[in-house]
Amino acid sequence: MDYALTLKKHNLKATPQRLKIVDILYKNGHLNIDQLYELLLKKFPSLSLATIYKNINTMCKKLFLQEVKIPHQKNVYELSKNEHSHLVCSKCSSIIDIDLDTSKILAQAKSISNYKLYESSIVLSGICPKCT
Amino acid sequence: MDYALTLKKHNLKATPQRLKIVDILYKNGHLNIDQLYELLLKKFPSLSLATIYKNINTMCKKLFLQEVKIPHQKNVYELSKNEHSHLVCSKCSSIIDIDLDTSKILAQAKSISNYKLYESSIVLSGICPKCT
DNA sequence: CTAAATGCAAAGCATTTGCAAATAT
DNA sequence: ATATTTGCAAATGCTTTGCATTTAG
Numbered sequence: 001m002d003y004a005l006t007l008k009k010h011n012l013k014a015t016p017q018r019l020k021i022v023d024i025l026y027k028n029g030h031l032n033i034d035q036l037y038e039l040l041l042k043k044f045p046s047l048s049l050a051t052i053y054k055n056i057n058t059m060c061k062k063l064f065l066q067e068v069k070i071p072h073q074k075n076v077y078e079l080s081k082n083e084h085s086h087l088v089c090s091k092c093s094s095i096i097d098i099d100l101d102t103s104k105i106l107a108q109a110k111s112i113s114n115y116k117l118y119e120s121s122i123v124l125s126g127i128c129p130k131c132t
Numbered sequence: 133m134d135y136a137l138t139l140k141k142h143n144l145k146a147t148p149q150r151l152k153i154v155d156i157l158y159k160n161g162h163l164n165i166d167q168l169y170e171l172l173l174k175k176f177p178s179l180s181l182a183t184i185y186k187n188i189n190t191m192c193k194k195l196f197l198q199e200v201k202i203p204h205q206k207n208v209y210e211l212s213k214n215e216h217s218h219l220v221c222s223k224c225s226s227i228i229d230i231d232l233d234t235s236k237i238l239a240q241a242k243s244i245s246n247y248k249l250y251e252s253s254i255v256l257s258g259i260c261p262k263c264t
Numbered sequence: 265c266t267a268a269a270t271g272c273a274a275a276g277c278a279t280t281t282g283c284a285a286a287t288a289t
Numbered sequence: 290a291t292a293t294t295t296g297c298a299a300a301t302g303c304t305t306t307g308c309a310t311t312t313a314g
Contacts, residue, residue: 127247
């Protein structure tokens with residue numbers, strides 16, 4: 001995946017800071033602002049938190065980053081991908097993606113409510129195999 | 133429902149402020165801190181935001197209030213009830229409860245992941261009938 | 265060369281804390 | 290009567306903004 005190209009497609013300059021943000025998110029999946037900052041500092045000791053906030057915000061607006069709200073945790077960010085759900089371990093706080101068949105639930109919700117539904121946010125919490 | 137008794141059961145004094153917080157949440161379903169503050173001010177013009185924060189926090193810890201995270205919105209609070217999901221209208225921002233059969237999705241998630249899952253947070257977004 | 269991005273410091277909000285006065289039990 | 294709660298003010302923490310400097314294209 002060519003991150004520089006992706007950035008440019010969205011009219012964003014491919015700065016080293018941005019490339020590294022995308023790279024870190026690609027490798028780590030889901031991170032909150034502080035975790036991102038800590039990892040970025042290793043490569044850019046003079047990096048400013050303001051730069052992270054600005055970039056996260058613009059990338060979210062351009063829709064190739066997604067904010068994910070997890071119960072009892074700070075918001076985390078992930079690269080946009082096909083719709084999917086999340087599993088959270090309440091012991092180690094790790095977050096993973098999972099593909100679930102949400103069609104039944106959506107259909108059920110639509111028929112009960114008469115809402116036009118087009119987006120689902122599903123976060124399931126429990127204990128991961130490692131923490132068991 | 134006797135709110136005063138509920139409060140006392142949790143070792144919380146039934147102050148007028150607390151009773152009104154519970155009453156407002158009972159009548160309005162889901163509110164964020166600011167909405168709660170605005171409504172409470174009508175009855176308690178000298179009410180402090182700090183009091184709301186303190187009370188929301190203690191009630192959440194005592195588990196008879198739940199914090200609900202909605203994408204692109206401030207956190208809202210609701211009285212604890214049986215597990216249920218939420219529908220959000222992205223036009224008018226209203227939030228309603230909905231009972232969905234989550235057993236299939238949970239079973240699916242468990243078998244794919246080997247997690248021990250015990251909690252689900254499901255928020256579906258779309259357009260409500262009124263806004264259509 | 266130019267527009268955009270960075271880093272710093274300051275500003276702006278949201279939330280929490282400490283404490284004296286008031287209140288529920 | 291006592292421990293808890295309230296309301297205020299101050300403190301803390303998180304996020305955004307403004308601006309001079311640097312950098313990508």
